[in-house]
Amino acid sequence: MQSDNIKAIFDQQAAGYDTRWAKTAPIRDALHFLLEAVFAGLPAQARILCVGAGTGEEIDYLAKRHPRWTFTAVEPSGAMLDICRRKAEAGGYLSRCAFHEGYLATLPDQSSFDAATSFLVSQFLTDRNARVNFFRSIAARLRPDGLLASSDLASDVDSTAYTALLTTWENMMRAADIPTAGVAQMREAYRRDVAVLPPAQVAAIIAEAGFDEPVMFYQAGLIHAWFARRD
Template identity: 50%
Template sequence: MQRERIRNLFEQQAANYDTQWQRLAPLNDALHLLMQSLLAGLPQEANFLCVGAGTGAELRFLARQFPDWRFSVVEPAESMIEICRQHANAEGFASRCEFHQGYVESLPDKERFHGASAFLVSQFIFERTERADFFADIARRLRPAGKLVSTDLCAEEHSTAQAQLLDLWIRVMRGGEASIEDVQRMREVYDRDVAVLTPQVLQAIIQSAGFEPVVPFYQVGMIRGWFSTRTG
């Protein structure tokens, strides 16, 4: 099952995840800077849902910026959430977190969150209906007019420009030049594990799950980000 395969993939990646992303920190810095302004209007004591939190990149940033928020942290891979918990302990905000090793649907189906994030998560769901369900599961747990900030890898339809962008992205991810074999290997990983949609299709999926407007606010390499408001 795809879910189990992805979970195992991140169980294995956990130990090196933070080191790999240290080099890519400028990409997250820009995303976090924009997210901070997008979410600044939430209540001072907001309840926030962090989906696919990984080792806690966006959670740690939000916990620093919004010291009165409380967080529900959802992450299926035990070794990823364990590192996330260690960061929260070391940085003194663990008492503001509830950690849920699992998926969003295992959370109580209550409209209790003022906002949510899902960074580089839905791209691991291949079935489009399941992907819409993923966003709908978040929408159901947001209060009316609750906010969602999400990112995913996206690509335009096959074209020379897209091929060059993929090549650039792979070199950035690998931290330098990539051989033809490296690029080929990475393409195979993407084909197997990452459901890369066009930004137009992904935006329509988020909208169909109960968000309007769905505002594109971020693009770097192959990552696209949206800021969405729960309808109703």
């Protein structure tokens, strides 16, 4: 999917985004719970880069538990970033956040980060080389041995397991009150606009970008998450 199209979609969805996905919160909450375990060894004053920060859910989770950590939110959708900023203000950690409307390539140079998150972002890069370069650009912003935590939709779309899992995934979304039309639209988006690859291929892309062997630490339905250290 083209970057301008992605930005437009999320600009349009921003106002109701958190409400729309509220009933799927157990999936997000479990990911964040394990994310804190992945980041457990970070310094007391860790600097965290959040790429494709959206409305700032992982920042909100981590900032409230680590009062000396600082965060840089990178998000192309200004409308989503505005919600992220308001959430930080309401949560009392605004002074520990920097907000960059745009892409990682335009983020001003600064000291290396201790860790980075990228949740449900790289899947929108349907060209493999672009996806490798995306993760490579994150690696370039991390200190040596810095940590990446990344999640994406992943599956072997040519397998019978994917067909069964996709049906289960859609049932979950209906149970979460996602409108039927939205579920159908999502199925088409997965086919046309999202690079849903087998988990091993996603891990290989991360490794090729300058990280050690990625470790899958979470799966819920189609969502898989890995952590890896910068080489």
